[in-house]
Amino acid sequence: MIALLRAAVPLFFAMAMGMVGSLVVTSVLGKHDTVTLAAFAVMTAVLNPASAAVQGALRGLGPFVAQYRDDPGAAVPIVRDARWLSLTTGTVGALAVLSVPLLAGVTGVPGEVVRELGLLPYFLAAYLLVFASTGGTSTILIALGRSRNVLWPTLVSGLVLSVLTAALVPPLGLTGVGIAWLIAGTAAAGVASLILRRALGRPIGQARPRIAEIISLAKVSVPLAGTVLIKFGVLGVVTFAASTTSTRDTAAHAVLTTLTGFMMMASLSIAQASVPEVARAADTAGARRAQRAAALLAITGTLVGAGLLLGFGERLMVLFSDDAAVRERVLALLPLMLVSSAADAAQAVQGMGLTALKRSAASLVYFAIGYGLLVLAAVPVARTWGITGLWAAMAVANGLLVVLQGTGFHRHSAKVSTAAATAM
Template identity: 80%
Template sequence: MIALLRSAVPLFLAMATGTIGSLVVTSVLGRHDTVTLAAFAVMTAVLNPASAAVQAALRGLGPFVAPYRDDPAGAVPIIRDARWLSLVTGLLGALAVLAVPLFAGAAGVPGEVVRELGALPYFLAAYLLVFASTGGTSTILVALGRSRKVLWPSLASALLLSVLTAVLVPPLGLTGVGVAWLVAGATAAAVASLSLRRGLGRPIGQGRPRIGEMVNLAKVSIPLAGTVLIKFGVLGVVTFAASTTGARDTAAHALLTTLAGIIMLASMSVAQAALPEVARAPDAAGARRANRTAAVLAVLGTLAGAGLLAGFGEWALRLFSDDAGVRERVLMVLPLMLVSSVADAVQAVQGFGLTALKRSGASLLYFAVGYGLLVVAAVPVARTWGITGLWAAMAVANVLLVVLQGTGFHRHSARVGAPVRVSTGTATGGA
């Protein structure tokens, strides 16, 4: 447990610094101009799921790299394959970002908001390509047991993003944000690549694409990206459903979603740290032990965040809203949000465990079931029971995912270390 915690803490700090950088951008834009902030919100509606999908696809490299912890240089061919695959996913994300003005206009977004986007889509598309070009460096470092090195790229990015945004937005508006985001991303990529080279003890170099190996990587990475897209898409529908309940309820839902995201940082860092431990497990008992330890730590981290939130209560909520009515609604729904977050923490660990077993396709299926039911129920529930009903439905969906993902992990982990049957009828050892 201590070893897992040591790996998770740097990941948690890296995620926290990234969140702080994003909050600084939102704060600066909010003070600059309302239309500018609205345009940025439109952009992030596509940028967030696109970047999350690219990042999720890169996390699928973990189980392929983890076995080389004691021989990092041996992972170089896999890392080369990963870079080709990540460039493909990054290109798809970049195209989605470039299409934002077109989609926004077709969706009825006011013309002044669309025009305010300016050159921002081009800068952010370039940022996604830069991010993808690293080939999942952070995931590789974690898989090789070098999670402490993940913190430095995030710190460099958050610091540059915050400073450059504050300096460039007043004269340049959203173009300043684009420049800041691209420079911060390029700096983080450079720092991460240097850390990876030191971790490997040799340069990565170039290599021709190995199509068969890339397909094997894609079988794990692409379903993981699909899982993220399902979650973002359904949560977007839930937000739309919340918007039909009234302005204060919509604001309260947005605040609850922000708080839930902050609370989830601990469980996500633990889940990522546990992935290589599960992938390296020699048998089913070892894989389940690592997964169980991660689940306990994820729940404890979530409860710790919930305890801090409950302890500060009304005072903490004043940092986010001056409206007493909004704060009252948040406090009323807060217990349901915490139940949903705890269940989400556990299912995330199980999902990463399935990825470690190279069974992310199963996780994608479970998400399609659990969140599919949620997307069908969202609007009717919101109309009948408001955001209280919505958060209850989200809690139920996450509990269902705990059952589905947990059962799936238990079933698939039984094969770890088991003999593999071959056509001759003999058996050879394998995972």
């Protein structure tokens, strides 16, 4: 457990730095104009699933690279294979981001919110392509046992994004956010490339695609990307449903979504750090032991985060909006958001465990069930109970996933010993 904690701490700080950038963006936009913040919420409803799908596909590298911890240079061919997948998903994600204005107009988002988007979709589409070009640097470093190095690209990105957002939003609005995001992503990609080359001990270079190897990688990566896409895609639908209630409720939903990201940092960092440990386990007991340690640490981190938000929630709200009505709505819904986030944190650890076992397809099925029910309920719930009902529905969906993911990991981990024997 100590080794897992040491690997997770740098990842937590990396996520925290990335979260700082998001918090600064939300805070600056909230103080700039409520309509601007609502438009940003609509934009992130597509940006989040698109970028998360790219990141999810790259996380599928983990169990493949982990076996080369003692010989990092041997993982270079896998890194090359992964680039083909990441660039493909990045291109698809960029096209989705460009379609946001059209999608928002069709789904009934107020015209003033749609017009506020301006050039933001174009800058964020370019950012996604830059992000995809990194080829899963963070996942590779984690799998090789060098999670400390993950902090630096995120640190650069968070600092650049924060400074440029504060400087560019007052004169340029959401266009300023787009410029800041693209510059920050480009800077982070440059730093990540240098760190990865040093970790591998050799340049990655170019090579023809190895079809068979790419297919093997895709069998884990594509379902994982699909899982992430389902989650954030459905959450995007929830955001669109929230945006049909009122501008203030949409802004409140944006703040709550940002706070959810804060709650998830501990569990996600621990889940990612546990992938190499579960993937390298020689038997069922070892895999389950690593998973239990990860679950215990994730739950502890979630409880700490919940305590901080409950204790300082009222003071934090001032950072996000000058609109008293928006702050009141966020505070009223904070306990419900914490319940939803706690369940989400628990299921995330189980899901990454399935990825470590190269069983991300099973996790995809579970998400299709849990979040499929949520997407069907989102619009009717929003019309009947508003964003309060939406957050209650998310809590129920995440609770269902805890049961499904946990049961799935228990079943598939029972095959670890058999798989190891077959490989030998």
